[in-house]
Amino acid sequence: xxxxxxxxxxxxxxxxxxxxxxxxxxxxxxxxxxxxxxxxxxxxxxxxxxxxxxxxxxxxxxxxxxxxxxxxxxxxxxxxxxxxxxxxxxxxxxxxxxxxxxxxxxxxxxxxxxxxxxxxxxxxxxxxxxxxxxxxxxxxxxxxxxxxxxxxxxxxxxxxxxxxxxxxxxxxxxxxxxxxx
Amino acid sequence: xxxxxxxxxxxxxxxxxxxxxxxxxxxxxxxxxxxxxxxxxxxxxxxxxxxxxxxxxxxxxxxxxxxxxxxxxxxxxxxxxxxxxxxxxxxxxxxxxxxxxxxxxxxxxxxxxxxxxxxxxxxxxxxxxxxxxxxxxxxxxxxxxxxxxxxxxxxxxxxxxxxxxxxxxxxxxxxxxxxxxxxxxxxxxxxxxxxxx
Numbered sequence: 001x002x003x004x005x006x007x008x009x010x011x012x013x014x015x016x017x018x019x020x021x022x023x024x025x026x027x028x029x030x031x032x033x034x035x036x037x038x039x040x041x042x043x044x045x046x047x048x049x050x051x052x053x054x055x056x057x058x059x060x061x062x063x064x065x066x067x068x069x070x071x072x073x074x075x076x077x078x079x080x081x082x083x084x085x086x087x088x089x090x091x092x093x094x095x096x097x098x099x100x101x102x103x104x105x106x107x108x109x110x111x112x113x114x115x116x117x118x119x120x121x122x123x124x125x126x127x128x129x130x131x132x133x134x135x136x137x138x139x140x141x142x143x144x145x146x147x148x149x150x151x152x153x154x155x156x157x158x159x160x161x162x163x164x165x166x167x168x169x170x171x172x173x174x175x176x177x178x179x180x181x
Numbered sequence: 182x183x184x185x186x187x188x189x190x191x192x193x194x195x196x197x198x199x200x201x202x203x204x205x206x207x208x209x210x211x212x213x214x215x216x217x218x219x220x221x222x223x224x225x226x227x228x229x230x231x232x233x234x235x236x237x238x239x240x241x242x243x244x245x246x247x248x249x250x251x252x253x254x255x256x257x258x259x260x261x262x263x264x265x266x267x268x269x270x271x272x273x274x275x276x277x278x279x280x281x282x283x284x285x286x287x288x289x290x291x292x293x294x295x296x297x298x299x300x301x302x303x304x305x306x307x308x309x310x311x312x313x314x315x316x317x318x319x320x321x322x323x324x325x326x327x328x329x330x331x332x333x334x335x336x337x338x339x340x341x342x343x344x345x346x347x348x349x350x351x352x353x354x355x356x357x358x359x360x361x362x363x364x365x366x367x368x369x370x371x372x373x374x375x376x377x378x
Binding site for chain 1: 272273307309312313370
């Protein structure tokens with residue numbers, strides 16, 4: 001068998017080296033969409049707002065009125081009542097879905113609201129059960145420029161501190177809004 | 182001649198290798214099946230998003246429920262396996278939607294849907310971070326599928342490569358099967374009580 005020329009050997013090893021670059025590049029190009037989607041879901045920080053400022057999110061101006069801690073139904077839990085409002089912008093179509101509301105703490109834990117308002121909150125603040133749920137129907141009823149006052153209650157352990165309200169709307173996600181008192 | 186034989190042998194070997202690979206390749210379900218985390222009754226078993234502990238287990242030929250004076254009886258052709266425990270979310274509020282009993286023969290039994298109105302029943306309760314929640318589970322299984330089985334718990338059966346708790350409850354299984362047990366409503370942290378008939 002004739003021995004390989006220098007140029008053939010160079011081409012062979014050059015091709016092998018190129019494979020080392022081309023293969024990872026091909027895998028990256030193929031999975032770029034999934035990686036970008038994963039980053040959108042997990043890597044994006046919420047828009048942080050503190051001190052009663054009303055930022056524009058999903059076409060509305062949002063404000064956290066208060067977070068109040070009330071005695072819980074058991075010794076291990078406290079009730080947190082959140083009152084918040086949204087002043088609807090001109091385009092209510094950008095707020096058609098239901099809100100995804102969570103309460104967060106300093107450790108990054110997330111609590112979903114209770115299915116119905118906790119009895120102690122209803123007793124301490126009569127009439128709050130009449131408030132609308134955060135979502136498209138309430139925003140549509142308020143109309144452009146209208147204000148929607150909303151409440152939610154959460155059950156949290158006593159060691160949950162530095163609480164804040166996290167709001168997400170399908171039309172604006174993966175961006176979410178973190179309202180701190 | 183020997184070259185022809187060699188080629189034929191190589192061909193046969195290649196065909197055998199391909200056949201072997203074809204029949205030993207795991208399916209999509211096997212590749213993406215949950216990652217098991219083993220534990221046993223009486224200890225906290227945890228994965229990334231929740232933790233669960235089994236406290237007690239009961240076996241019965243029939244179960245009764247008493248709700249506001251109304252009694253219902255649930256019979257079975259096997260036995261009822263009742264599991265009492267507590268769960269807690271670690272990061273975010275969630276509801277466990279996948280609970281199965283894995284029998285010693287490898288057969289899986291789904292959580293009974295016959296107690297969907299029972300307070301404290303697994304699928305009715307949400308787990309919150311930092312707030313352990315007492316949970317009740319019931320399975321209808323053949324009697325021979327109880328000993329040596331495992332309780333399987335996961336956030337969802339649909340998430341590929343998710344973690345799944347596999348809990349050995351042999352330490353809390355009773356030695357005999359009760360003729361009947363009654364599940365009563367309770368107003369405390371534990372929202373049920375079990376009465377032996």
